[in-house]
Amino acid sequence: MRKLSLREKIGQLIVTGFAEPNMTGDLRRLISDYKIGNLILFSHNVENKKQLGSLCAELHRFVREQTGIPALISIDQEGGRVTRLPADAANVPGAMAIASTGRPENAYAAGRITARELRALGIRFNLAPVLDINNNPRNPVINVRSYGETAETVEQYGLPMLQGLMDGGVLASVKHFPGHGDTAVDSHLGLPAIHKSLEELSELELRPFVQAFRQGAECVTIAHILFPALEPEKVPATMSRAIVTDLLKRKLEYNGLVISDCLEMDAIRRFYGTAEGALGALKAGIHLLFVSHTPALVAETSERIEKAVRDGELPMPVIDEAVEKVLYYKRKYGGENEEHGTGPAKGSEDALEAVGGAVHRRAAQAISLESVCLVRGELPRIVPESGDTLFVGCLPNRPDQASSRVKAAPSFADSLGEALAAPHLTIAIDPSDEEIGRTLEIASRYSNVVLGLFNGLDHPGQIRLANRLAAVGCRVTAIALGKPYDLASLEGAACELAVFEYTALSLASLATILRGEAEPTGRIGIGSLADRMDGIRREPTEGREAN
Structure with a gap:
């Protein structure tokens, strides 16, 4: 030196x-x-x-x-x-x-x-x-x-x-x-x-x-x-x-x-x-x-x-x-x-040769599959090509400066729709009332709607859409692709899942579970998370997007 x-x-x-x-x-x-x-x-x-x-x-x-x-x-x-x-x-x-x-x-x-x-x-x-x-x-x-x-x-x-x-x-x-x-x-x-x-x-x-x-x-x-x-x-x-x-x-x-x-x-x-x-x-x-x-x-x-x-x-x-x-x-x-x-x-x-090898990929996918949490309700089994389920969700985006930049990332609606041979619809990350109305009209043709939420507390149009879908009688399965706290603001969703991240890995795990090939065994109640979610659920939702 x-x-x-x-x-x-x-x-x-x-x-x-x-x-x-x-x-x-x-x-x-x-x-x-x-x-x-x-x-x-x-x-x-x-x-x-x-x-x-x-x-x-x-x-x-x-x-x-x-x-x-x-x-x-x-x-x-x-x-x-x-x-x-x-x-x-x-x-x-x-x-x-x-x-x-x-x-x-x-x-x-x-x-x-x-x-x-x-x-x-x-x-x-x-x-x-x-x-x-x-x-x-x-x-x-x-x-x-x-x-x-x-x-x-x-x-x-x-x-x-x-x-x-x-x-x-x-x-x-x-x-x-x-x-x-x-x-x-x-x-x-x-x-x-x-x-x-x-x-x-x-x-x-x-x-x-x-x-x-x-x-x-x-x-x-x-x-x-x-x-x-x-x-x-x-x-x-x-x-x-x-x-x-x-x-x-x-x-x-x-x-x-x-x-x-x-x-x-x-x-x-x-x-x-x-x-x-x-x-x-x-x-x-x-x-x-x-x-x-x-x-x-x-x-x-x-x-x-x-x-x-x-x-x-x-x-x-x-x-x-x-x-x-x-x-x-x-x-x-x-x-x-x-x-x-x-x-x-x-x-x-x-x-x-070791990078991205089969052993590493299988291990990562297995961990991901074990992480999916059934937070509330009964999980529907989706039969591919049945035509009775609509997948709806926004494109991935970069939620903060620490997150990786979005490149050719998979879309929730496209990936799940293709994996289960089901109709799918991509919406804006913060849908307007007009877009919510159009989505409700399309959703009325289906028995089930699977809605991917991506940090909805920061983009309240997603929460409004989820609650409106439930209010008009749609059977809604809501999936938190980012913060699980989004689920605390839902009213009337028949089923709630948390996967914590919007990645190709998590979407593959979701497809496996929704096809009925695996059970969601994750536990969101680690620590005080479940109680905290119940507390948030009781809070008014107005103004949350400013936090």
């Missing part, structure tokens, strides 16, 4: 992304000029497994050529709605779906499958699992990414997922410390605040993280959230020395890698500025800074940190301590001789 220049050291502390499925000129310049040594991949970088394996191999090669140090390539591969891997890989279900199976071994299997797929592609750093407790049903960004509403549920499933990733040889980052579950604001779009004391946080939000640290978690992501009772200055946990150093490192005795969430999220960029937020994060004790999208902001961040060191604003030992920590994990996971074996960093043909 002593041979590294200041700019080279700073480059080891920054993670950046790029906007194409291949290396861009801007990315090459950042790596060559600013010595950026770490990358993050998103769905817009991914086309298929062969392309992704080749891209990772090129990234590894170029970073090593320009910096002399292995790259860390990271990805948000949580499962469910936050999946970046391509369709020809094995994408596992998400957290709440896995918890609904009632089997913690499914969480371990999901972690192990994910690790194997990532390593075969040349990716050694997964920004998962989520250990937030979803104790606020209005949470716009965590919700189904959490394993549940209690610390016990999150520990019961989140820790096996973590262990599966670790046993598979992948650096895993638990997130979002000290807890993002009890917020009603998405930190991608605003600056949330949690007004809880340390004692209150210790009784709930901190518990899964403490258990993860005891289990050997090597990395933790810090949340962009204000905690006024812990940090008197108006700065989020990301920039708080009281939270990162005093609480996390000293009080909880955590000694692993500490990383920021993306510093381009509005919680930082709009209120503090990305470069200043990065500087504040280093001062707080964070080691690795994510500036995930904009080349100009990466350059500005590097230059701002360099200036702070040269001006004496940021002590050089802070930089050196962070670089030593990053290099330790690069030696362990970033090279070709890391402790966990010699898994390929080249995306070779032999390695890629």
Whole structure:
């Protein structure tokens, strides 16, 4: 490390992304000029497994050529709605779906499958699992990414997922410390605040993280959230020395890698500025800074940190301590001789055979099938080609900035209609009264309507349609493809199912169950979810879309 220049050291502390499925000129310049040594991949970088394996191999090669140090390539591969891997890989279900199976071994299997797929592609750093407790049903960004509403549920499933990733040889980052579950604001779009004391946080939000640290978690992501009772200055946990150093490192005795969430999220960029937020994060004790999208902001961040060191604003030992920590994990996971074996960093043909293989796909589908929950009512058996059932639903969309971008995603109505040889109708995500009227007219020709709801509390036209269909006498089977809380606002649906995610995997499981080939064995009552849904059901529905 002593041979590294200041700019080279700073480059080891920054993670950046790029906007194409291949290396861009801007990315090459950042790596060559600013010595950026770490990358993050998103769905817009991914086309298929062969392309992704080749891209990772090129990234590894170029970073090593320009910096002399292995790259860390990271990805948000949580499962469910936050999946970046391509369709020809094995994408596992998400957290709440896995918890609904009632089997913690499914969480371990999901972690192990994910690790194997990532390593075969040349990716050694997964920004998962989520250990937030979803104790606020209005949470716009965590919700189904959490394993549940209690610390016990999150520990019961989140820790096996973590262990599966670790046993598979992948650096895993638990997130979002000290807890993002009890917020009603998405930190991608605003600056949330949690007004809880340390004692209150210790009784709930901190518990899964403490258990993860005891289990050997090597990395933790810090949340962009204000905690006024812990940090008197108006700065989020990301920039708080009281939270990162005093609480996390000293009080909880955590000694692993500490990383920021993306510093381009509005919680930082709009209120503090990305470069200043990065500087504040280093001062707080964070080691690795994510500036995930904009080349100009990466350059500005590097230059701002360099200036702070040269001006004496940021002590050089802070930089050196962070670089030593990053290099330790690069030696362990970033090279070709890391402790966990010699898994390929080249995306070779032999390695890629493991990605999306039959064993992984069968395991992922089995977990998904076990996750489907019959929440209320009696499940109808749909006879293919009977002509008495209409499938209705909106197209998939991106519900928040954390979710993967929608590409050629399957449509609920089309997929289920084709799988069961039944009529189907695609509607807008928030149908107007006029569209609701047209849909009622078409639905009147059928005995049964199977309606896919996708985050209907945020798009109340879906809820109005479901209730209107039931009111005019249609036998409605309502299926929550996102937040299960949508079901709490229904009036008169004959049957309610929850699958937690709008993916090809969940739609295939639904088709199997609706054909009568399997029973929905999932349990939505994990933790206090069932009681919470009953509570929401009793609340008025007016104005919910504003939350």
